[in-house]
Amino acid sequence: MTTTRRRRFLDVLRRTAGVDVEEGAPRPPSLDDSALWAAEEQASASLKESGARAERLAAAVARQRGLIDAAAERAGVVTAHADGLSASSGRVIESFERLGVVALNAGLEGARVPEAQGRALLLLSEEIRANVRRGTDAAEQLAHAALEIGSESADVRQKLERSRLEVSEVGQEAALLQAAAQQA
Numbered sequence: 584m585t586t587t588r589r590r591r592f593l594d595v596l597r598r599t600a601g602v603d604v605e606e607g608a609p610r611p612p613s614l615d616d617s618a619l620w621a622a623e624e625q626a627s628a629s630l631k632e633s634g635a636r637a638e639r640l641a642a643a644v645a646r647q648r649g650l651i652d653a654a655a656e657r658a659g660v661v662t663a664h665a666d667g668l669s670a671s672s673g674r675v676i677e678s679f680e681r682l683g684v685v686a687l688n689a690g691l692e693g694a695r696v697p698e699a700q701g702r703a704l705l706l707l708s709e710e711i712r713a714n715v716r717r718g719t720d721a722a723e724q725l726a727h728a729a730l731e732i733g734s735e736s737a738d739v740r741q742k743l744e745r746s747r748l749e750v751s752e753v754g755q756e757a758a759l760l761q762a763a764a765q766q767a
Contacts, residue, residue, distance in 0.1 A: 645754065659736075676723060687712070746747065
């Protein structure tokens with residue numbers, strides 16, 4: 584740095600510090616040139632450090648956004664599987680209902696047939712209907728659980744979307760901070 588430029592810089596530092604810089608005016612002993620240069624070096628180092636920290640913050644935000652995107656994608660997959668499971672349980676319930684109708688018809692047929700054969704058919708029909716009830720109840724519980732899982736994963740996905748927006752805002756602020764530190 585040239586002597587003239589160095590002198591101007593020192594004058595700017597003194598004005599910033601509130602010291603009168605008229606020609607020939609005595610300088611306070613606490614604001615000598617070496618102290619001013621030390622302050623400038625410290626400020627410069629602090630600016631470089633804040634720029635580096637802003638850069639690390641921006642990188643961390645980018646990693647967080649990647650993790651949020653992956654989690655949102657997985658939540659979408661879980662929602663799709665829950666929807667598929669719900670549809671499958673609906674088909675299982677329909678199958679049990681048809682089996683219940685078959686068991687009812689077998690019971691009616693057992694009532695019409697002579698006693699020995701009819702009794703066996705009635706017992707078989709009752710056993711099938713009892714199993715149909717248990718199977719239908721289990722399939723309905725499964726369908727209900729699948730709906731809850733789908734609803735919860737959709738809620739998680741929505742919250743991840745909001746988090747993604749927040750992370751984007753933080754990333755923008757980190758970029759602005761980095762640019763401001765570089766400019767300073």
